[in-house]
Amino acid sequence: MEFEKDLRVTETGIPGLLVFDLPVHGDGRGWFKENWQRAKMTALGLPDFGPVQNNISFNATRGVTRGIHAEPWDKFISVAAGGIFGAWVDLRPGEGFGRVYTTRLDPSRAIFVPRGVGNSFQALEDGTVYTYLVNAHWSLEQKRTYTFVNLADPDLGIDWPIPLDECELSEADRRHPMLGDVRPMAPRRTLVTGCKGQLGRAVREYVEAHGLEGFEFNDIDGFDFSDPGQYERFDWSLYGTIINCGAYTAVDKAETPEGRVAAWKANAQGPSLLARVCAEHHVTLVHVSSDYVFDGTRGVHDESEPFSPLGVYGQSKAAGDLAVAGCPRHYILRSSWVIGDGRNFVRTMKALSDRVADPDDGLDRVTVVDDQVGRPTFTTDMARAVFHLLGYRDGAPWPVEPAPYGTYNLSGEGEAVSWYGIARRVFDLANGNGDKVIPVSTVEYYANANGPVSPRPAHSTLDLTRIENTGYMPADWEDSLNAYMSTL
Structure with missing residues (x-):
């Protein structure tokens, strides 16, 4: 010795x-x-x-x-x-x-x-x-x-x-x-929450397409991650990653008394409970954030910008981000204008374009907000980014090269656009009737709204430099939109 x-x-x-x-x-x-x-x-x-x-x-x-x-x-x-x-x-x-x-x-x-x-x-x-x-x-x-x-x-x-x-x-x-x-030891399990939402479905499709093993999918009916009493059901030492796809996203309803409670429960309390169990058991936590944590006064948002949410939804998301950031092994993926398999803006515009194209429907034009600017994020791109950050490379069925922990912005690449600009493109792709989309201001659009309206950030464009520096290249949002429309 x-x-x-x-x-x-x-x-x-x-x-x-x-x-x-x-x-x-x-x-x-x-x-x-x-x-x-x-x-x-x-x-x-x-x-x-x-x-x-x-x-x-x-x-x-x-x-x-x-x-x-x-x-x-x-x-x-x-x-x-x-x-x-x-x-x-x-x-x-x-x-x-x-x-x-x-x-x-x-x-x-x-x-x-x-x-x-x-x-x-x-x-x-x-x-x-x-x-x-x-x-x-x-x-x-x-x-x-x-x-x-x-x-x-x-x-x-x-x-x-x-x-x-x-x-x-x-x-x-x-x-x-x-x-x-000898069969190699399997990696620790991965738990996916909110699996029935737009991102949750995209994550499941990615897992199935790549033959990944050890994934468990839960929605609120299987595991309500905002309920402290449900965490005792799991042996967390068996898990290596939690991908949290669950959230309350009814932006306007969050301004109501019952919606405020639901938003804070799902977007703040739930992530804080996940962060605590992940910190205690050395589990990696992937959490999805939103451009609504900012007030939209800056033209482009990077990951270092201080929070300044305008409404209840954004405030609850910011609180969840702060809780997750306290977990040593975390990825916060900040997105904007999410489009996937489920109810979303593009599907709504496609349906309205079809109605305008139908001479028997009676709908001859549609008004869409033109003073909110950003870029859409397609869930197929989000799912790819999640697995890229976790370290899945070149089709490998296990993580080999994870990115540094922290917060990453992700949206589609390309020119920033307004909701009106997206709607007009959808109308043109669907029925060639983009001229039937009329631009209006946010104030005009909500002038006769029934019920509370949440304030929206005017600028939602996210700086993508940090995630691109990890080697991930987001898809161009216009290419993603074309591909998405072909599935509708």
Whole structure:
């Protein structure tokens, strides 16, 4: 054992598997070390993995050998007495599957093992004490996700210091399958809320089209994420991501007494509960925001603009954004003028164009607001952006390269346009009757409204620089509109 060395970290050939050299201070009485020190080690690259349990394995005799087990949690492994030869095998899906790393550990060295990397060791001395921190509690459901590979598999090429036929092994470890028969450990589950809404449907279509596994879809009737009492139904340690597609979007109704309560419950309380459970269990939270968190006085909005919502809907969305931003692993995707599978502006304009084109209908023109400017966001583009941020690349069925956490704007690319401009284009594409769309001001349009009207931002154009810098190129909104109209 080496004394008085500096704390340092060494990367291995397996992504996320990190070896730590630990400072050990000794004298005639014995020695002392900081076995795990959160602040110092996270500064060196250790994930802030949030251990919840400390386990100790006493190995009575030299040659005791255990593994190879891939478990559904992260582990920080060290030695309190004696020494081990350790072998780690990447059993996660991907091109690194089957990759091996070996090294020796004594009290002056430790290793961080990410979820899905198979762990094994051989005691090199009598009375070896092996200790490890884990960030999830054992459960029967967790155990069902374990993955194993045989210690003696020749394809792994592990050069055990003590031949395995001279070692103490459990019968279970002797019977583990060879690598060629091992199914990679599945990623943690992904929960999608609000799955019946426009974005929720697009996310489900993306998952099904790309054959992604481990996704669970819920709407308010299956999981009301704004109800604190429903969170106890889930073992959150099994989940790695929540994609929150749920929201209250009735902008004008939110100005009524009952609508105000519903908007704050869905848009603020619900996201705050999701953020809390995600922070506690190290889950990534994807949340969808809105241009309504701004007052629209700026021509273009970037992600750093302070909130200035005008109405109840925008205020409730801003509150939800603030709650989600407190979750360490979060993506806030800010959108504008959402168009997807469901009730939306384009469908309404298509129906009105059809009525105007029908000589027996009696409708001869339609008025549309011309002083609110922005760009539409199609849910197919939003779904692609969500999975891009999460790290899905080139059709891979698992995340490999996530974007930095934070807030990202997303709308269609292209020239900003008014609602009138979109309506006129829809009319032309549907029936060639765009001249029947008449521009009016917001004040004129709502002059005779029945019931409360929420104030709208005049400018909703979003700056797309940040998401484009991650390598994601939003679709041109006019191309998306043409494609969408062809489906109606």
